Amino acid sequence: MAATLRVCNHAANLASEVAFVKGLKRPYVLQKEVYFxxxxxxxxxxxxxxRVxxxxCDAYVTLTANITAGNLGPEGSKRRKRAQSKPVRFREDAAQPFDDRILTWNLDQRTVSVWTVAGRIKAIPFVCSEQALKLLASRKGESDLVLREGMFFLTATVExxxxxxxxxxxxLGVDLGIVNIATTSDGDILAGRRLNRYRRRHRDLRAKLQKKRTKSAKRILKRIRRREARHAAHTNHTIAKQLVATAERTSRGIALEDLGGIRQRVTARKHQRSSLHSWAFAQxxxxxxYKARRAGVPVVFVDPRDTSRRCSGCGYTHRANRVSQARFACRSCGIVMHADHNGSCNIAHRADVVWQRGAVNRPSTA
Structure with a gap:
């Protein structure tokens, strides 16, 4: 299977070069050119x-979407020019999609049959949780073969x-931030100080290892990077689950800020840039x-402009209202409260206005 990944990715690199040079980005057109x-x-x-x-073609679609969304910087930036000036490249161990013709699941025996460059390998056992096994019954479409840290995984799409x-x-308004990852309009602060301590510890460890520049240091850097990513994903899953459960229990929707392109819009001091750019806003x-959709909880995204400067009590907006990172004091009505709590209340108010105005998709009342 490792050899299959290598061969498929070498083939993908060749097809990518042809697609880039000849401008063939549609599957059927590129297939006619490189299939044989x-x-x-x-x-x-x-x-x-x-499948290759x-x-x-999917990789080029993703690249175009990232460019359009501004994720690779504005037009003329070095990063954007670099991405547009060369073909998309695939690592030797990059994931490879398989469809039902070249990968067969046997859920009763918990085995799969996979096509490889050495022929089809049958009855390969797989392990998963009981809940995942139930979900696999509704599997549909492709399955991706992934090699990660010496282990093979199959990622399946289910309905x-x-x-x-x-x-x-x-x-339920949710203010997302760096010091406090999420603060709700109920006044709950989720995963703030503890997670930031963890991130600072890893940042300092990375700095020490990067100075060494040895092979062993690079191996450790790779290992802790994955560990930190798993920790961040676990924390985000926990926060998301708690927010959806609270909204569902109280029959409310969830209001979030539309943070698309925030890294290009927001400027930060040098010592803050690492924290800003390493936090998974989008994740x-x-x-x-997705957790809200599974629970039937409405989600509304609102404009984040001035949510930290506007008073949730009287509506007065002024930059001096934000006294410090944690303290909000309205210069008009005199209300004093936690700044992130004030911001989440403003987000909740805006979502309610947007919903009542009908500017978002609403459930049918028929």
Whole structure:
């Protein structure tokens, strides 16, 4: 299977070069150009060659989407020019998609049959939780073969029932930040100080290892990077689950700030840049969104402008209202409260206005 990943990714690099040079980014057009060459030079099966071509085209679609969204910087930036000036490249161990013709699941025996460059390997056992096994019964589409830290994983796409969102009785506002990862309009502060201590400890460890520049230091850096990513994902899952449960229990929706492109819009001091750019804004928002959809909880994204400067009590907006990172004091009505709590209340108010105005998709009342 490791050899199969290597061969498929070498083939994908060749197809990517052809797609880049000749401007062939659509699957059917690129397939006509490289299909027989991939089979002859790399010994790929018919369906494996088709999956390689589709993988390359999907990579260019993702690249175009990132450029359009501004994730690679503004037009003319070095990062954007570099991404547009060369073909997409695939690592030797990059994930490879398989469809039902070249990968077969046997859920009763918990085995899979996989096509490889050495022929089809049958009855390969797999392990998963009982809950995941139930979800696999509704599996649909491709499965991705992933090699991670010497272990093989199969990532499958499944379909789950999605209930219609209910009519919310108000909104639970959520202010996302760096010092306090999430603060709700109920006044709850989620995963603040403890997570930041963990991140600072890893940041200091990375700095020490990067100075060494030895092979062993690089191996450790790679290991702790993955560990930190897993910890961040676990924390985001926990926060998202708690927020959705609270909103569902109180029959409210969830209000979030639209933080798209925040890294390009927000400027930070040098010592703050690491914290700003290493925090997974999009991941937490994505986790909240999909968990809410599974529970039928409405989610509304609002404009984040001035949510930290506007008084949630009287509506007066002034930059001097934000006395410090944690303290908000309105210069008009005199209300004093936690700054993130004030921001989350403003987010909840805006979501309610947007919902009542009908500017978002609302559940059918028929």
């Amino acid at each position: 060459r991939l089979r002859a030079e790399f010994g790929l099966g018919a369906q494996a060659a088709v 071509v589709k993988k390359v 789950v029932p999605e209930p219609e969102p209910y009519e919310p009785d108000g909104f 937490l928002g994505a986790f909240i969104t």
